[in-house]
Amino acid sequence: MYIEQMQKVCEQLRTKKDVLILGIESSCDETSIAVVKNGREVLSNTVSTQIDIHTRFGGVVPEVASRNHIEAINNVLNTSLIEAGVHLSQIDAIAVTYGAGLIGALMVGVSFAKSLAFACQKPLIAVNHIKGHMSANYIEHKDLQPPFIGLIVSGGHTAIVEVKNYVEQELIGSTLDDAIGEAYDKVARVIGLGYPGGPKVDKCAKEGKNNIKFVKDALKNSFDCSFSGLKTAVINYVNTLNQKGKEIPVNDICASFQTQAVDGLVERAIRACKKFGHKKLCVAGGVSANSYLREKLFERGKQEKIEVYVPSLKLCTDNAAMIASLGYFNLMNGVGLSDVDLDAVSNIEI
Ligand code: KG4
Ligand code: ZN
Numbered sequence: 001m002y003i004e005q006m007q008k009v010c011e012q013l014r015t016k017k018d019v020l021i022l023g024i025e026s027s028c029d030e031t032s033i034a035v036v037k038n039g040r041e042v043l044s045n046t047v048s049t050q051i052d053i054h055t056r057f058g059g060v061v062p063e064v065a066s067r068n069h070i071e072a073i074n075n076v077l078n079t080s081l082i083e084a085g086v087h088l089s090q091i092d093a094i095a096v097t098y099g100a101g102l103i104g105a106l107m108v109g110v111s112f113a114k115s116l117a118f119a120c121q122k123p124l125i126a127v128n129h130i131k132g133h134m135s136a137n138y139i140e141h142k143d144l145q146p147p148f149i150g151l152i153v154s155g156g157h158t159a160i161v162e163v164k165n166y167v168e169q170e171l172i173g174s175t176l177d178d179a180i181g182e183a184y185d186k187v188a189r190v191i192g193l194g195y196p197g198g199p200k201v202d203k204c205a206k207e208g209k210n211n212i213k214f215v216k217d218a219l220k221n222s223f224d225c226s227f228s229g230l231k232t233a234v235i236n237y238v239n240t241l242n243q244k245g246k247e248i249p250v251n252d253i254c255a256s257f258q259t260q261a262v263d264g265l266v267e268r269a270i271r272a273c274k275k276f277g278h279k280k281l282c283v284a285g286g287v288s289a290n291s292y293l294r295e296k297l298f299e300r301g302k303q304e305k306i307e308v309y310v311p312s313l314k315l316c317t318d319n320a321a322m323i324a325s326l327g328y329f330n331l332m333n334g335v336g337l338s339d340v341d342l343d344a345v346s347n348i349e350i
Contacts, residue, residue: 005121
């Protein structure tokens with residue numbers, strides 16, 4: 001019953017002038033709810049982060065994350081609606097991250113979204129978190145339109161995709177093991193910088209030199225990449241110095257690791273633009289906040305006459321505005337309408 005009615009509602013929404021989407025994101029350690037108009041205009045984007053809680057453990061503890069999402073989510077909804085200046089009844093549809101991510105954490109957002117959608121009789125739109133990151137660019141760059149090449153760099157994923165249209169992304173290459181953000185976090189931990197590692201490595205690298213050669217890029221000519229060898233080489237390097245009682249050159253390790261992690265990815269993304277005939281390259285995901293990656297992309301983009309797009313820092317890391325944005329494009333393209341039996345899925349493809 002619900003789904004048939006919602007199909008009709010969605011048809012009407014496709015012809016409505018202004019469509020307000022409530023986005024819900026809880027895939028990792030940020031509880032976030034946003035209100036976005038027509039996929040691009042952010043009315044609110046409330047993010048309640050658990051970073052301080054997980055810092056004590058040196059990384060995200062899944063069970064702790066789920067419990068904190070449960071505690072936070074009602075307040076995050078109220079704050080988001082107040083900030084947007086809208087009542088729940090004015091929302092047209094509810095978009096939710098159903099994967100990929102931590103299963104318990106995802107379940108909190110998905111259950112909340114299902115209850116809200118059913119109680120308010122609004123369409124429920126399932127959103128793929130990995131694809132959602134790319135939508136941060138539609139919010140940031142109001143005139144940006146697909147097709148283009150996308151580089152997704154987050155704590156859970158690293159991929160180069162061809163963004164065919166607002167809802168379809170085709171995988172060109174991806175990491176064969178760890179995600180780049182995971183490698184950043186692990187390296188930070190090993191050299192004592194703590195969690196979350198990415199921003200700390202980014203900062204220390206600015207004071208260091210790229211003077212330690214950790215590994216060769218064995219997949220240089222492929223669009224796929226790997227970070228586990230690099231990560232292990234850093235760990236071994238640090239362990240050897242520790243055994244010898246020598247000082248750890250933290251800044252140089254950060255600069256060397258970062259250069260070796262980022263340079264190859266940038267080259268792959270530029271190569272993908274050339275091979276698939278695109279002049280636009282959009283970057284998304286938590287690691288797109290990295291200052292060296294941004295600098296390198298703009299430098300190489302300029303040399304190759306490829307326009308590089310990055311979201312502002314607050315839209316790089318997990319947030320619900322990007323989920324609401326993709327929810328809107330899904331809705332407009334007849335994708336993702338879900339029944340109240342929608343399940344959270346921890347591993348999904350792009
Ligand atoms: O996209 P995101 O918020 O969550 C996932 O979907 O995974 O990405 C989180 C990742 C973490 O690994 C974090 O260390 C990394 O993004 N990150 C950074 C920076 N800011 C966040 N990595 C490198 N440099 C940064 N400035
Ligand atoms: Zn993410």
